[in-house]
Amino acid sequence: MEPTGVEPIKTLAMRLSGFPGIGMKTALRLAYHVLxxxxxxxxxxxxxxxxAKEKIHLCKRCGAYTDSELCSVxxxxxxxxxxxCVVAEPKDVLSMERMREYKGVYxxxxxxxxxxxxxxxxxxxxxxxxxxxxxEHILEVVIATNPDVEGEATSSYIVRLLKPKGIRITRIAxxxxxxxxxxxxxxxxxxxxxxxxxxx
Amino acid sequence: MEPTGVEPIKTLAMRLSGFPGIGMKTALRLAYHVLxxxxxxxxxxxxxxxxAKEKIHLCKRCGAYTDSELCSVxxxxxxxxxxxCVVAEPKDVLSMERMREYKGVYxxxxxxxxxxxxxxxxxxxxxxxxxxxxxEHILEVVIATNPDVEGEATSSYIVRLLKPKGIRITRIAxxxxxxxxxxxxxxxxxxxxxxxxxxx
Numbered sequence: 477m478e479p480t481g482v483e484p485i486k487t488l489a490m491r492l493s494g495f496p497g498i499g500m501k502t503a504l505r506l507a508y509h510v511l512x513x514x515x516x517x518x519x520x521x522x523x524x525x526x527x528a529k530e531k532i533h534l535c536k537r538c539g540a541y542t543d544s545e546l547c548s549v550x551x552x553x554x555x556x557x558x559x560x561c562v563v564a565e566p567k568d569v570l571s572m573e574r575m576r577e578y579k580g581v582y583x584x585x586x587x588x589x590x591x592x593x594x595x596x597x598x599x600x601x602x603x604x605x606x607x608x609x610x611x612e613h614i615l616e617v618v619i620a621t622n623p624d625v626e627g628e629a630t631s632s633y634i635v636r637l638l639k640p641k642g643i644r645i646t647r648i649a650x651x652x653x654x655x656x657x658x659x660x661x662x663x664x665x666x667x668x669x670x671x672x673x674x675x676x
Numbered sequence: 677m678e679p680t681g682v683e684p685i686k687t688l689a690m691r692l693s694g695f696p697g698i699g700m701k702t703a704l705r706l707a708y709h710v711l712x713x714x715x716x717x718x719x720x721x722x723x724x725x726x727x728a729k730e731k732i733h734l735c736k737r738c739g740a741y742t743d744s745e746l747c748s749v750x751x752x753x754x755x756x757x758x759x760x761c762v763v764a765e766p767k768d769v770l771s772m773e774r775m776r777e778y779k780g781v782y783x784x785x786x787x788x789x790x791x792x793x794x795x796x797x798x799x800x801x802x803x804x805x806x807x808x809x810x811x812e813h814i815l816e817v818v819i820a821t822n823p824d825v826e827g828e829a830t831s832s833y834i835v836r837l838l839k840p841k842g843i844r845i846t847r848i849a850x851x852x853x854x855x856x857x858x859x860x861x862x863x864x865x866x867x868x869x870x871x872x873x874x875x876x
Contacts, residue, residue, distance in 0.1 A: 482732060482741050482742055482743050482747075482748070484724070484727045484732055484743055485728055485732060485770075487724050488724040488725060488727070488728040491717075491720060491721045491724045494717070495709050496705065496706075496709055497702070497705070498706075504770075505697070506696075506698075507728060508766075509695050509696055510725055510728055510729060511729065511732055511741065511766075513694075513729070515729060517691075517694070518725055518726065518729040519726065520691060521691045521692070521725055522722035522725040522726050523722070524684070524687050524688040524691045525688060525721055525725075526718065526719065526722050527684045527687070527688070528684040528685055528687070528707060528710055528711060528718075529710060529711065529713070529715060529718040529719075531684045532684055541682050541685060541711065542682055543682050543683060547682075548682070566708075567708045
């Protein structure tokens with residue numbers, strides 16, 4: 477759908493419709509909101525976009541988003557640096573941190589192995605993970621890639637690579653989500669839940 | 677919910693969560709998308725925001741959004757300038773134009789009469805409408821405010837004001853929307869649909 481209207485509104489709506497989950501109709505609604513904003517708010521939003529893009533890069537050690545050389549987790553001496561959680565994307569670190577219970581550090585792969593998209597192990601920060609296990613005093617690696625085909629393949633690859641190094645390698649648990657209902661849970665999740673059952 | 681993460685991401689997410697219908701979770705998702713954008717796209721988006729805000733103002737004659745002195749409708753000689761459609765907001769003009777069938781011009785009130793919000797007739801561009809009817813060769817005014825309490829009150833006020841001028845004053849039709857289903861239509865709409873029935 478082509479937005480009707482004046483050129484600068486069209487242009488803005490087109491740009492906004494590039495966001496995930498934002499169609500042209502929502503994009504137009506957002507563009508109108510920009511017009512109704514104060515001059516100051518609009519300028520603040522534009523600056524926040526530029527700022528985020530310019531200041532944020534990946535942590536030299538773990539690959540998470542940061543505005544310094546090392547991210548706040550890697551530079552935190554009170555975290556357990558012998559426990560490394562492996563995630564696919566930088567934003568996954570923020571999801572994990574939201575939980576506030578994990579006390580280890582991270583390693584971000586920058587994606588998952590996906591032959592269809594032409595992503596192999598060498599396109600990910602897997603070598604760097606292996607190097608960290610060799611160089612740093614790491615006792616356990618917990619793999620937290622998503623439980624889909626690519627995530628599982630990536631997990632298997634890492635397990636095979638790190639197993640010979642004699643450290644503990646774990647995978648986050650899969651099962652019924654809290655508040656979930658057995659009636660609506662798919663068979664695969666149910667199977668994982670039974671398989672991963674624990675003594676109480 | 678406070679967004680976890682690095683300062684510039686937080687700031688951007690906070691700004692984005694000010695948009696209508698965008699909660700903090702969606703705002704964070706959008707902020708991550710900005711980080712994944714190319715430098716050029718992020719800069720383009722920021723510029724589009726500033727640009728829209730700076731270049732767009734209200735048409736001197738009708739009050740619609742425009743980037744020139746008169747909007748594209750008001751300055752179009754092929755439109756019927758004797759037929760004026762009265763709408764509440766500048767964005768309503770774009771909704772009407774999307775239909776591509778209306779050949780008249782517009783008058784934007786800049787809101788609706790709403791005693792609760794302290795908006796009276798003098799806060800709207802109603803005087804300007806009356807003036808246009810006096811100055812321009814206007815034969816019909818069609819009132820297209822929303823069919824809610826404020827829209828109806830505004831419509832009544834305008835009818836009372838313009839009636840003595842002897843021009844034709846009409847209201848857009850209310851009824852069953854196309855594709856609508858009698859079973860799910862509210863009584864008020866059904867009443868309007870019966871009341872406004874036409875010979876076929």
